Amino acid sequence: MFLIHEAKWLAPRVRQLIVEAPRVASHHQPGHFVIVRCHYDGERIPLTIADSDPKAGTITLVIQIVGATTERLCALEAGEHVLDIAGPLGKPTEIEKFGHVVLVGGGVGTAVIYPQAGALKSVGNKVTAVIGGRSKAYVILEDELKAVCDAVYPCTDDGSYGYGGFVTGKLEELVNDGSNPVDAVLTAGPVPMMKAVAKVTREKSILTIASLNPIMVDGTGMCGGCRVTVDGKQRFACVHGPEFDAHKVDFDELTDRLTAYRDQEEATWARLRKDPAHKCKFEAAERELKESTG
Amino acid sequence: MKPAERMKIPRQTMPEQEAEVRARNFSEVNLGMALEVARREADRCLRCKDAKCVPGCPVDVDIAGFIAAIADGDLPKAADIMYEANVLPGITGRVCPQETQCEEVCVRAKKGSAVAIGYLERFVADWARENREQIFTPPPPTGKAVAIVGSGPAGLTCAGELAKKGHEVTIFEALHKPGGVLVYGIPEFRLPKEIVKSEVDALRQMGVKIECNVIIGLTYTVTELLEKEGFDAVFIANGAGLPIFQGIPGEHLKGVYSANEYLTRVNLMGAFKGEGSDTPVIKSTQVVVVGGGNTAMDAVRTARRLGADPATLVYRRSRAEMPARIEEIKHAEEEGVVLDILVNPVEILGDGDGWVRGVVCQRMELGEPDDSGRRRPVPIPGSEFEIPCQIFVEAIGTRANPLLTQSTPELKLNKWGNIEVDEHGMTSIPGVFAGGDIVRGGATVILAMGDGKVAASGIHDYLSKGG
Ligand SMILES: Cc1cc2nc3c(=O)[nH]c(=O)nc-3n(C[C@H](O)[C@H](O)[C@H](O)COP(=O)(O)OP(=O)(O)OC[C@H]3O[C@@H](n4cnc5c(N)ncnc54)[C@H](O)[C@@H]3O)c2cc1C
Ligand SMILES: Cc1cc2nc3c(=O)[nH]c(=O)nc-3n(C[C@H](O)[C@H](O)[C@H](O)COP(=O)(O)OP(=O)(O)OC[C@H]3O[C@@H](n4cnc5c(N)ncnc54)[C@H](O)[C@@H]3O)c2cc1C
Ligand code: SF4
Ligand code: FES
Numbered sequence: 134m135f136l137i138h139e140a141k142w143l144a145p146r147v148r149q150l151i152v153e154a155p156r157v158a159s160h161h162q163p164g165h166f167v168i169v170r171c172h173y174d175g176e177r178i179p180l181t182i183a184d185s186d187p188k189a190g191t192i193t194l195v196i197q198i199v200g201a202t203t204e205r206l207c208a209l210e211a212g213e214h215v216l217d218i219a220g221p222l223g224k225p226t227e228i229e230k231f232g233h234v235v236l237v238g239g240g241v242g243t244a245v246i247y248p249q250a251g252a253l254k255s256v257g258n259k260v261t262a263v264i265g266g267r268s269k270a271y272v273i274l275e276d277e278l279k280a281v282c283d284a285v286y287p288c289t290d291d292g293s294y295g296y297g298g299f300v301t302g303k304l305e306e307l308v309n310d311g312s313n314p315v316d317a318v319l320t321a322g323p324v325p326m327m328k329a330v331a332k333v334t335r336e337k338s339i340l341t342i343a344s345l346n347p348i349m350v351d352g353t354g355m356c357g358g359c360r361v362t363v364d365g366k367q368r369f370a371c372v373h374g375p376e377f378d379a380h381k382v383d384f385d386e387l388t389d390r391l392t393a394y395r396d397q398e399e400a401t402w403a404r405l406r407k408d409p410a411h412k413c414k415f416e417a418a419e420r421e422l423k424e425s426t427g
Numbered sequence: 428m429k430p431a432e433r434m435k436i437p438r439q440t441m442p443e444q445e446a447e448v449r450a451r452n453f454s455e456v457n458l459g460m461a462l463e464v465a466r467r468e469a470d471r472c473l474r475c476k477d478a479k480c481v482p483g484c485p486v487d488v489d490i491a492g493f494i495a496a497i498a499d500g501d502l503p504k505a506a507d508i509m510y511e512a513n514v515l516p517g518i519t520g521r522v523c524p525q526e527t528q529c530e531e532v533c534v535r536a537k538k539g540s541a542v543a544i545g546y547l548e549r550f551v552a553d554w555a556r557e558n559r560e561q562i563f564t565p566p567p568p569t570g571k572a573v574a575i576v577g578s579g580p581a582g583l584t585c586a587g588e589l590a591k592k593g594h595e596v597t598i599f600e601a602l603h604k605p606g607g608v609l610v611y612g613i614p615e616f617r618l619p620k621e622i623v624k625s626e627v628d629a630l631r632q633m634g635v636k637i638e639c640n641v642i643i644g645l646t647y648t649v650t651e652l653l654e655k656e657g658f659d660a661v662f663i664a665n666g667a668g669l670p671i672f673q674g675i676p677g678e679h680l681k682g683v684y685s686a687n688e689y690l691t692r693v694n695l696m697g698a699f700k701g702e703g704s705d706t707p708v709i710k711s712t713q714v715v716v717v718g719g720g721n722t723a724m725d726a727v728r729t730a731r732r733l734g735a736d737p738a739t740l741v742y743r744r745s746r747a748e749m750p751a752r753i754e755e756i757k758h759a760e761e762e763g764v765v766l767d768i769l770v771n772p773v774e775i776l777g778d779g780d781g782w783v784r785g786v787v788c789q790r791m792e793l794g795e796p797d798d799s800g801r802r803r804p805v806p807i808p809g810s811e812f813e814i815p816c817q818i819f820v821e822a823i824g825t826r827a828n829p830l831l832t833q834s835t836p837e838l839k840l841n842k843w844g845n846i847e848v849d850e851h852g853m854t855s856i857p858g859v860f861a862g863g864d865i866v867r868g869g870a871t872v873i874l875a876m877g878d879g880k881v882a883a884s885g886i887h888d889y890l891s892k893g894g
Contacts, residue, residue, distance in 0.1 A: 156646050170603055174697055176705040177603070201705055217603040219640035350696070350706075353601050353642060354828050355611075356688035357670045362679060367672060372830060386679050389781040393681040397707035404702065 239322025520549025579607020581863025668828025677775025851885030
């Protein structure tokens with residue numbers, strides 16, 4: 134059981150949990166994720182470690198509600214516990230001195246690029262972050278990123294804040310800006326976004342690393358469910374990744390594999406929403422969001 | 428009783444759930460023997476002086492001894508003898524391939540059938556579980572601490588043996604539940620999870636600590652365990668690991684599973700409970716499984732229980748070469764599993780929407796013997812045919828998991844990535860031992876347990892010498 138120290142909404146349907154997990158915290162490197170389970174009979178789901186504090190023994194998770202398990206996690210409050218947290222898992226990001234690195238994060242993908250930004254900066258890179266959200270309320274971790282990046286460009290689909298348009302639009306501007314050439318791009322977020330990022334950088338032959346999010350079970354290499362095709366070869370994202378050369382990833386296959394359980398996931402989510410105890414708990418958590426945003 | 432009288436008693440049978448009934452549920456197939464039946468079976472044992480069965484047992488159970496105690500009705504004694512050598516008898520009594528071990532060499536097998544050693548082992552374990560409060564009494568502590576990586580049969584056995592000697596033992600397990608393959612792989616209908624739990628609890632009662640959600644190589648390295656976390660020795664038993672896929676076209680399709688994933692979803696994650704579990708598994712009426720081992724049998728029988736009709740097993744060699752336990756093959760057939768022998772899948776077909784719609788197979792014939800001494804299956808040209816299915820499960824083996832070994836580069840590996848050990852189970856790093864599937868590649872529960880025992884005695888000697 135892992136004690137939650139702090140729980141707060143970062144955006145509508147996106148919640149941050151700071152959880153006590155000292156062993157994970159002391160071994161965390163950017164790029165790592167954990168496998169989380171939040172009730173008996175619950176699913177195991179992968180979540181990126183968005184931050185860690187080895188002294189306090191805590192890790193930070195940023196969770197977007199897309200189904201039953203993420204909704205259960207987002208109903209939790211400080212003082213409660215997460216049943217299982219296993220990690221850190223996956224290969225850490227290869228932190229090198231590239232020169233100018235652009236990090237592109239979409240939605241909760243921003244939680245993946247945040248620890249990368251700090252690490253890349255600390256080895257002497259110039260770091261630019263491009264982060265996207267549907268509208269202003271959905272842009273997350275902007276202040277945190279500003280503290281470690283040379284420049285941060287928030288983007289909103291509806292133009293309500295920062296650059297009006299998709300992150301790829303802003304990225305295109307950056308890679309075409311001859312005065313400040315881009316040496317590497319790291320990206321995390323929805324699959325279509327990562328695919329579009331890869332398209333922008335492929336033409337310019339800029340090294341691009343994408344953090345993939347296939348469906349996982351164990352996260353330790355045992356099941357092969359997380360397999361993705363990279364450069365025509367089968368790779369297990371939890372052991373060989375989750376970061377891969379974006380120019381070689383078969384994104385269409387990944388998109389399709391993510392739909393494998395859609396009907397059953399929806400049924401599970403519908404059952405959860407009918408559960409009165411959960412409903413009451415979740416609504417209480419949601420009220421905090423309304424209160425915090427007025 | 429005179430030997431001639433013993434010889435007259437026929438081998439007793441194991442009561443089973445009816446095939447038609449059990450093919451639709453996940454309860455255990457074998458129901459266990461009644462006391463009188465077990466005693467009668469025990470009377471068949473000739474109590475050989477130089478018992479051939481004992482060397483046939485990888486953990487040296489005093490077979491003649493415990494069987495004699497059953498025959499005498501002294502079950503506490505039978506249990507003492509059993510637990511002295513084997514800390515997981517409820518498990519081994521259910522999953523060991525006795526027909527190639529103790530029962531193969533039993534003298535009674537020469538004329539008729541062997542003593543049902545496996546069934547009697549199970550009988551004693553079940554009795555002990557129900558009738559004994561404390562199965563072991565721990566000795567005074569030695570002050571030495573040992574870390575064990577992985578809670579499969581190798582890790583559990585090593586833990587039990589070390590605890591018997593008074594060492595402080597902590598098992599680190601990557602998953603959220605202890606047991607390794609015993610909980611994520613082998614299904615409920617063959618090995619009820621309650622049995623695993625109670626044998627694990629018995630170890631806990633002896634003082635063995637089990638910490639789940641810890642991945643050695645990531646949460647801690649082996650070096651950290653020794654240098655920072657205060658352990659005097661480490662036993663690595665992290666199992667086999669990564670499933671092998673055949674590498675045929677179509678493996679990215681939805682509906683293609685490794686047996687590990689299929690079984691983990693259904694067993695460990697509880698997908699067999701339907702709405703009771705959050706973890707889904709694709710539902711399908713036609714399922715094809717490829718492979719000939721216990722894993723393949725478990726996958727296909729699981730599919731059958733989830734409603735597959737037909738549930739087909741394809742295997743590229745002949746029936747005689749199937750590595751699965753004979754009882755599993757028999758049970759599978761009784762339950763209506765279709766065995767299609769000398770058949771090899773060559774391509775998985777998609778329906779255009781990313782789902783599996785069938786598998787193209789090729790018929791095989793047996794040619795010259797290969798390296799393993801078995802006749803090599805060779806494809807018959809032009810024999811391709813299609814089996815419709817919506818789930819295709821590959822159960823063709825696993826390869827070594829690199830998570831731990833890559834974080835410990837000093838650890839000497841063989842060319843397949845398996846850890847090399849000496850006759851005491853010690854690796855190239857002093858104080859670090861290994862055993863089970865990570866050393867052998869995919870093997871058996873009892874061989875993993877044998878390794879756990881060897882390593883425990885190796886570790887004990889190492890610690891006694893001040894290591
Ligand atoms: C390495 C990695 C890191 C991740 N980090 C984060 C993170 O920091 N924050 C975050 O909010 N999400 C993260 N995800 C995605 C997260 O795991 C899924 O959103 C979650 O599993 C969905 O579970 P659910 O029960 O709520 O939804 P479900 O109802 O199970 O699924 C809803 C939809 O989400 C997708 N999905 C389902 N299971 C997974 C899965 N295991 N992985 C990815 N997508 C899935 C599918 O498209 C599915 O249709 C990460 C995924 C991976 C692989
Ligand atoms: C479906 C199936 C059916 C089988 N049926 C039979 C049968 O009937 N009879 C038989 O004799 N054999 C059978 N086998 C084979 C047998 O189960 C294995 O040979 C045996 O379990 C190996 O034991 P082990 O202790 O080496 O490893 P495992 O049982 O694989 O256990 C290893 C454990 O270590 C954990 N782990 C892995 N990496 C780490 C890490 N880095 N840190 C911490 N923990 C880690 C794993 O999560 C796992 O729990 C079957 C195997 C399968 C898959
Ligand atoms: S070999 Fe067979 S008959 Fe002889 S002691 Fe062993 S079990 Fe009994
Ligand atoms: S999640 Fe099971 S192998 Fe990656």
